[in-house]
Amino acid sequence: xxxxxxxxxxxxxxxxxxxxxxxxxxxxxxxxxxxxxxxxxxxxxxxxxxxxxxxxxxxxxxxxxxxxxxxxxxxxxxxxxxxxxxxxxxxxxxxxxxxxxxxxxxxxxxxxxxxxxxxxxxxxxxxxxxxxxxxxxxxxxxxxxxxxxxxxxxxxxxxxxxxxxxxxxxxxxxxxxxxxxxxxxxxxxxxxxxxxxxxxxxxxxxxxxxxxxxxxxxxxxxxxxxxxxxxxxxxxxxxxxxxxxxxxxxxxxxxxxxxxxxxxxxxxxxxxxxxxxxxxxxxxxxxxxxxxxxxxxxxxxxxxxxxxxxxxxxxxxxxxxxxxxxxxxxxxxxxxxxxxxxxxxxxxxxxxx
Numbered sequence: 001x002x003x004x005x006x007x008x009x010x011x012x013x014x015x016x017x018x019x020x021x022x023x024x025x026x027x028x029x030x031x032x033x034x035x036x037x038x039x040x041x042x043x044x045x046x047x048x049x050x051x052x053x054x055x056x057x058x059x060x061x062x063x064x065x066x067x068x069x070x071x072x073x074x075x076x077x078x079x080x081x082x083x084x085x086x087x088x089x090x091x092x093x094x095x096x097x098x099x100x101x102x103x104x105x106x107x108x109x110x111x112x113x114x115x116x117x118x119x120x121x122x123x124x125x126x127x128x129x130x131x132x133x134x135x136x137x138x139x140x141x142x143x144x145x146x147x148x149x150x151x152x153x154x155x156x157x158x159x160x161x162x163x164x165x166x167x168x169x170x171x172x173x174x175x176x177x178x179x180x181x182x183x184x185x186x187x188x189x190x191x192x193x194x195x196x197x198x199x200x201x202x203x204x205x206x207x208x209x210x211x212x213x214x215x216x217x218x219x220x221x222x223x224x225x226x227x228x229x230x231x232x233x234x235x236x237x238x239x240x241x242x243x244x245x246x247x248x249x250x251x252x253x254x255x256x257x258x259x260x261x262x263x264x265x266x267x268x269x270x271x272x273x274x275x276x277x278x279x280x281x282x283x284x285x286x287x288x289x290x291x292x293x294x295x296x297x298x299x300x301x302x303x304x305x306x307x308x309x310x311x312x313x314x315x316x317x318x319x320x321x322x323x324x325x326x327x328x329x330x331x332x333x334x335x336x337x338x339x340x341x342x343x344x345x346x347x348x349x350x351x352x353x
Contacts, residue, residue, distance in 0.1 A: 021097075021115055021122045021146070024314075024337050029124060029148070031115060034094035037061075038113055038124045041340035048099065050126025051110035052077060052191060055342040065092075067101050069137070070109025072220050073191060088137065104128040105139030106294050107192030108221065114142050122146040123308060127341075129293065130300035133163055135196050135226070141307035148314045149305060150341070152295040153273050154323030160273070160297045167200030170290055173269065174205050178245035183263040185248045187255055187286070188271045190214045192294050194249050195221060195228060197271060201247060203229045209243065210234065211250035211259075234262075256285065273297070305332075317341040 023030045028040030028047075036046040043060035050056050050066075052073045057066070064083040066074055071085045086092060088111070091100045096118075101111035106127040115122045123144040132138040170186070177184045188194045190213040198218070201208055208231045210218065215233040222228060232238075234248065243263050254260060255268070268286040273293030280289060296304060301323070305313055312333040315324045320336040327334035 021117055021120055022124070022148070024339075028339070031097060033117055034097040034099070036094060036099075038115075039126060039341070048113055049074065050104065050113060050124065051107055053107070053127070055340065056126060067109045067111050069224065070111070072224055073109070073217060076216070076220055102142045103137035103140045105130065105132065105136050107136050108195070108224075108226065110136060112140075112142055114144065120145055122148065123310075124148045125150065125304070127152070127295055128304065129296045130304060131160065131163060133196050133199075133294075135199055136192070136294075139304070141304060143309050145310060146312045146314070147305060147308045147310035148316060148337070149301065150295065151301060151315050151318035151320055151323035153293065153297050154301055154315070154319035154326075156298050158273060158276055158297045159299060160291065160293060163196075163200065163292065166290055166292045167197075170197070170200070170269070170271075171202045171205065173267070173288055173290075174201070174247055177267045178206060180267075181244055181265065183243045183246060183248060183266045185250060185260065185263060185266050185268050186271055187250060187252050187269070187284075189294075190217050190251050193271060193292070194218075194251075195226070196292075196294070197249060198228050198231065201229065201249075206246040207232060207242075209238075209246060209248045211248075211254065213251050214249050240264075 023032060027037060027042040027044050029038040036048055037044045038048045039050050039056040040047050041058055045062045047061040048065050052070050057074050059078050064081055066085060068085045068087050071083060086101055088101055088103055091098050098116040100114045102114060104110040104112045104126055106129055112123050112125045121144040123142045125148060127150055128139055130139050174184045186197060188197055194214045210231045210233055212233060218228055218231055240262055248263060269288035269290055270284045270286045271290045271292050273295060274280045275289030275291045313327050314335055314337045316337050316339045324334045324336045
């Protein structure tokens with residue numbers, strides 16, 4: 001069930017049929033009245049950014065705007081950029097267009113961007129999930145006339161178990177590996193998923209070691225006041241024997257590579273929504289697959305869209321054709337928009353170890 005928290009109601013009145021509030025251009029989602037883009041994938045003058053994942057926050061724009069909590073990791077990833085910040089629900093007006101950022105629940109600092117002009121309201125959701133994971137600011141539905149949504153897991157087969165149950169299963173797996181004298185290795189994305197896992201791991205079982213890309217992100221979040229359990233960066237100086245019975249949280253790009261050799265004997269586990277599919281674990285060549293995603297499942301997508309009250313829904317990435325067709329069958333106006341956004345599994349780290 002969605003929590004109805006503080007939000008901005010759309011103005012009453014007739015829609016402006018002659019105004020296409022957002023256009024889908026070669027560079028990205030464009031607001032022509034304000035001359036700004038939202039999550040553009042090609043260099044532009046002004047970019048509003050929903051969150052820090054690399055398919056939404058790209059290098060090369062002249063100026064960036066994001067939430068206050070998203071800014072530290074975006075600065076870390078993109079380097080010396082011109083970046084301004086805004087708090088959630090704080091309105092900004094550009095040439096008569098009113099923008100505001102609202103929690104998306106995807107990762108820390110992630111936002112839906114509300115766009116209002118002459119009574120017409122659009123919301124660009126970026127990536128989002130409905131479950132409050134205790135790390136990201138919890139998702140808030142934003143009423144609008146037009147909603148732009150992802151559909152990464154836009155099939156009925158994708159239904160998530162509660163996070164607490166998944167973390168209990170992961171900790172039980174770790175305890176068994178420790179009893180068997182093995183190192184437990186979890187593969188997850190460095191920004192968002194890894195920290196979510198860290199919050200749920202039981203440090204009473206053993207030491208938690210982290211890949212450099214994960215630990216770099218941990219350090220940024222700790223500086224923001226985010227409480228994470230103690231972790232130890234994996235380095236060449238650590239004796240192999242010290243890893244036995246303990247946990248290693250690493251990034252997908254290390255799977256199948258030489259970096260893992262130092263941990264033998266190991267038990268490998270992949271953490272992703274894709275683990276819901278039969279055969280996904282086998283294709284990843286891991287021992288276990290845990291179903292945990294930072295994206296909404298089928299029920300979450302439908303509940304979120306219903307809560308907006310939107311009459312029109314554009315679908316940007318994932319199972320776009322299937323999900324858009326489903327929405328039309330539910331009586332909504334819906335269409336697919338081709339974008340350069342990816343899925344959580346297409347983002348692999350190339351940062352130093």
